[in-house]
Amino acid sequence: MKKLYQQVYLVFFSFLFSLQCISFINQPGDQTWFRNIANKYDYQYFEFAIDRYFNWSSRLLIESATMFFSTHYIIFDIILFLFTYFLFYVLSDIVTKEEKDSNSLPYIIPILFLFLFPTNFFLGAGLIATITNYYFPMVLFVLSFWFMQNNKLYSFIISIFLLIISTMQEQFAVLSSLLYVFLIFQSYKLYAKLNKVYLASVIVSINALVIMFLSPGSKIRTLIETKRWYPGFNKMSLFKKISLGFFDTNQSLFLGDQINAVFLLLVILVILAVYKKDLFILISNLLLLLVLVLEKAGMKTLFFSTKRVVSELDTYKITPNLIYIWLIYLTILVFLAISIYRLIDNKVLSVKLIVLVISGYIARMTVSFSPTIYSSGIRTHLPILFGIFIVILYLIRELNHVYVNPKILES
Incomplete structure (x- = not known):
């Protein structure tokens, strides 16, 4: 009966999230353009994708799907519900596997997801286009990884197919490439043999990046959007572009009003540090949490000068102010990585989680090379937030494990 209740619970929250999203489906967005242009292409979705590849975007089947869903709202609603249910179900299975003390996690996952990914997160370009x-x-990336854990041939085929579609989105192509390269080396170190499934995943991911770089449409789009959004973008040095992405990413994560993931991560790290009596992790994360709260309250903290420097980045060369911000954020990021490593007992898992977050962070940093860095909105943070979401789940699992088995603390 517990499994039945769990499935009903996941279905309910999947329906709740989908219904919440669908209520914004008629809000103005890119789907209006896609719906209007569909008639011009006589609803030839694959022909449209090929044309877009040469004239605007390298996302191929994702472009086809966007046009299709823009003309079939009901099908979009159903797919959104199913994908959300699959996401909750698969994450529950992955995170609780081989953990008898994690029965509560499947009930936490949907609530945590709704907290970290509110509906407004997916409205930047209109609901259908952003979703x-x-x-x-x-979701396809998670499903691909889940199928990959099964050694059967059909699971491998499904996994690769899902990964091919997922990596048509360039940020997930970057995330996937970095993560699976690491997993190949980690697997080889642990088992002294090459994991062919991970190797195939790397090939798929890198191939997606090659297709993206070779897309004539991407180059045309960059030229047009540079004139529209950031006329001086091409004149910026590589360091400035990377700094722009680095500062913008961290501003959104630590100081922005739309992302709650870092606050929740810090709270859980503090609680787990208390349980594990790790004074260093407790004090460092508690201080950071306090600084962020004070900053939100309008007080001047070590983050105060970062806002001024970021807003004036275009006029700066490599100065002490820029170096200061780099050091501040890098120090914080390193401390967070150390915290995750120390608080999760399974060090193989902890390193894997840290690499996942780093991969998501770098994937978000790819906007450094786009003139739409300030216009693309919060949706481009999805890869890094996805990584933080997974880390939080495993930290909660660790906390639950310590709470249920207090003798662990005595060992």
């Missing part, structure tokens, strides 16, 4: 171009690729 199809960001949320669906994320």
